Amino acid sequence: MTFSTATLSKRARQRRRAFSLLEMLLAIAILGTSLAILAQIADTGVSAAREARALATARMICQYKLSEELLNIASGQTPTSVVETLVESYDTESTESYYATIEVMPGQLDGTLAMRVTVEARGGDGTQRLAIYALDRWVVDPALGLEEAEAEELMAREEIANGGTAL
Numbered sequence: 624m625t626f627s628t629a630t631l632s633k634r635a636r637q638r639r640r641a642f643s644l645l646e647m648l649l650a651i652a653i654l655g656t657s658l659a660i661l662a663q664i665a666d667t668g669v670s671a672a673r674e675a676r677a678l679a680t681a682r683m684i685c686q687y688k689l690s691e692e693l694l695n696i697a698s699g700q701t702p703t704s705v706v707e708t709l710v711e712s713y714d715t716e717s718t719e720s721y722y723a724t725i726e727v728m729p730g731q732l733d734g735t736l737a738m739r740v741t742v743e744a745r746g747g748d749g750t751q752r753l754a755i756y757a758l759d760r761w762v763v764d765p766a767l768g769l770e771e772a773e774a775e776e777l778m779a780r781e782e783i784a785n786g787g788t789a790l
Contacts, residue, residue: 677719677744678754684710685742685756688723692738693762701766702727702738710742718747736764 642650688710692702705725712721726739741757 674753676714676717678756680712680714680717680719681721681742681744681754681756683713684721684723685740685758688725688742689738689740689758689760692725692740693760696762696765699765701764702736702762719753720745720747720749730761730764732761734764734767736762738762 696702702725704727705723707722707724710721710723712719722743722745724741724743726741728737728739729735730737738760739757740760741755743752744754745752
């Protein structure tokens with residue numbers, strides 16, 4: 624019994640109506656690998672968004688703490704260093720913990736202080752550091768008494784302007 628090539632190709636086409644098991648396994652493996660890569664990319668995006676939110680909140684807290692310290696200095700209080708205190712977040716739904724540290728050191732110039740306010744954002748368990756933000760500021764040391772010297776100078780100028788008589 625001999626078959627012609629036309630009959631063989633017709634039979635081959637009839638037998639080839641579905642995918643083979645090997646083709647199906649290969650397609651599933653490619654799909655699984657693609658899904659795993661996409662899941663990792665999505666997880667990276669979520670982590671980056673969480674870190675960005677933590678950094679933005681840490682920046683706002685840091686600016687608030689620095690402004691608070693500058694107001695205290697303006698009122699005549701001498702700043703003191705504060706070692707890592709827990710600070711409440713502005714976001715009530717936040718799962719992160721924020722810790723503020725204030726360092727006060729003598730400045731490079733006489734009569735100045737170098738202040739550094741640092742805020743660190745940590746994950747919900749308090750061990751993983753998500754973000755850290757720091758602000759540095761040089762201020763005149765309120766312990767020098769420059770405000771009193773300026774007030775005395777102003778009174779002396781007023782006395783001279785009034786012809787040497789005290790008010």
